[in-house]
Amino acid sequence: MSSGRTIVVGITGGIAAYKAVNVVRAFVLRGDCVHVVATPAALRFVGKPTLEAISRNPVHTDLYEGVAEVRHVAIGQSADLIVVAPATANTIAKLATGLADDLLGNTILASTAPLVIAPAMHTEMWNNAATVANVATLRARGVIVVGPGVGQLTGADAGAGRMEEPDTIVAAALAALALADRTDGPGADLVGKHVVITAGGTREPLDPVRFLGNRSSGKQGVALAQAALARGASVTLIAANLEVAAPTAVELRLVGTALELEAAVTDAAAGADAVIMAAAVADYRPVQVSAGKIKKDETGDTLLLELTRNPDILAGLARTKRTGQVLIGFAAETEPDPVRLLVLGREKMARKGCDFLVVNRVGWAEGFASDRNAITVLDHDGDIVCEVSGTKMSVAGRILDLIG
Numbered sequence: 001m002s003s004g005r006t007i008v009v010g011i012t013g014g015i016a017a018y019k020a021v022n023v024v025r026a027f028v029l030r031g032d033c034v035h036v037v038a039t040p041a042a043l044r045f046v047g048k049p050t051l052e053a054i055s056r057n058p059v060h061t062d063l064y065e066g067v068a069e070v071r072h073v074a075i076g077q078s079a080d081l082i083v084v085a086p087a088t089a090n091t092i093a094k095l096a097t098g099l100a101d102d103l104l105g106n107t108i109l110a111s112t113a114p115l116v117i118a119p120a121m122h123t124e125m126w127n128n129a130a131t132v133a134n135v136a137t138l139r140a141r142g143v144i145v146v147g148p149g150v151g152q153l154t155g156a157d158a159g160a161g162r163m164e165e166p167d168t169i170v171a172a173a174l175a176a177l178a179l180a181d182r183t184d185g186p187g188a189d190l191v192g193k194h195v196v197i198t199a200g201g202t203r204e205p206l207d208p209v210r211f212l213g214n215r216s217s218g219k220q221g222v223a224l225a226q227a228a229l230a231r232g233a234s235v236t237l238i239a240a241n242l243e244v245a246a247p248t249a250v251e252l253r254l255v256g257t258a259l260e261l262e263a264a265v266t267d268a269a270a271g272a273d274a275v276i277m278a279a280a281v282a283d284y285r286p287v288q289v290s291a292g293k294i295k296k297d298e299t300g301d302t303l304l305l306e307l308t309r310n311p312d313i314l315a316g317l318a319r320t321k322r323t324g325q326v327l328i329g330f331a332a333e334t335e336p337d338p339v340r341l342l343v344l345g346r347e348k349m350a351r352k353g354c355d356f357l358v359v360n361r362v363g364w365a366e367g368f369a370s371d372r373n374a375i376t377v378l379d380h381d382g383d384i385v386c387e388v389s390g391t392k393m394s395v396a397g398r399i400l401d402l403i404g
């Protein structure tokens with residue numbers, strides 16, 4: 001689907017600049033008009049012809065070119081959205097102080113469009129008090145900070161500082177556009193709210209090397225966390241075996257099993273304004289976890305596993321939730337018939353007793369690793385509140401409207 005918007009992609013001087021090409025391409029393929037403003041340092045990492053070919057527009061760098069057309073403000077004024085990827089520590093510092101000593105700085109200062117930045121730097125630079133303060137300043141001004149992710153960095157080191165993947169940056173940017181488009185504009189409507197989100201899928205160990213698990217990637221839960229951060233919430237993310245990077249701005253609690261998730265979410269929920277149970281929780285765990293690797297010689301040709309029920313965490317949260325707290329559950333169903341799907345959703349709502357239930361269909365090819373989702377939200381009485389399909393980021397936005 002194309003928005004046909006004017007998007008300025010600012011590229012600054014970090015090695016992740018090569019990945020920014022894919023950010024530009026994603027917008028172009030959507031039908032957006034993309035103008036790249038690259039700093040001179042960025043062009044040491046990625047060539048101007050590449051950026052011009054991919055963006056299908058001239059790439060601007062020099063503050064003193066195009067003076068007659070007042071380019072230093074014209075680009076910013078025309079933008080519906082500005083995305084800076086990668087955003088180096090230096091650029092973040094300049095943005096925080098409002099410096100305009102290059103074309104990108106002028107463009108950003110001259111714009112009222114939403115600004116999304118994707119930081120990329122070494123962990124020490126990201127953790128430096130100066131960068132921490134600069135990022136906090138930008139966030140307080142409504143700048144949406146995507147990432148950085150945690151992982152392998154350019155050298156041999158690993159840690160926080162890796163630029164988020166282009167898909168994630170584009171999804172966050174589109175969510176920012178969608179928020180800005182709303183006439184009733186929720187904007188930063190979750191400032192001061194503490195939102196607890198569970199994401200991923202629990203793994204129940206059988207022995208030191210094997211587990212019973214599920215195919216949840218954690219993408220929808222992470223999208224919820226990103227969207228909640230973008231709307232100003234403080235977010236606790238209880239992450240069970242995520243396949244995607246968690247946003248660094250969350251309070252992250254890593255869990256493995258259903259019982260660990262229960263302990264973490266029960267603790268975090270005590271002070272939360274909203275709890276969203278997006279995680280896929282194993283309903284059963286092995287009665288016995290073998291201390292050593294289970295050996296075929298000892299188990300023979302068939303192996304029977306004895307499992308015991310895990311607690312229903314969502315139902316437990318519903319029983320103990322404090323007044324005013326909004327509790328949202330998910331219902332993952334494989335039922336293909338839409339009418340029957342709703343019946344299952346309503347039955348699940350009756351069992352769980354939460355405030356809203358997000359019903360989504362899952363299957364061999366649906367739901368899990370996809371970047372898209374289609375949901376129907378039921379309220380406590382089983383009535384349909386909304387039906388949404390789109391990217392997991394846009395779906396996240398509608399779910400957060402329930403607590404905004």
Ligand code: CTP
Nearest residue numbers: 277279281283310311312313314329330331332
């Ligand atoms: N859930 C939970 N504790 C469990 C199982 C699920 O808190 N032991 C939560 C999930 O996080 C989700 C909701 O309950 O928000 C529904 O999960 P789902 O797997 O769809 O349903 P189940 O309760 O497991 O029921 P069934 O598998 O029989 O459909």
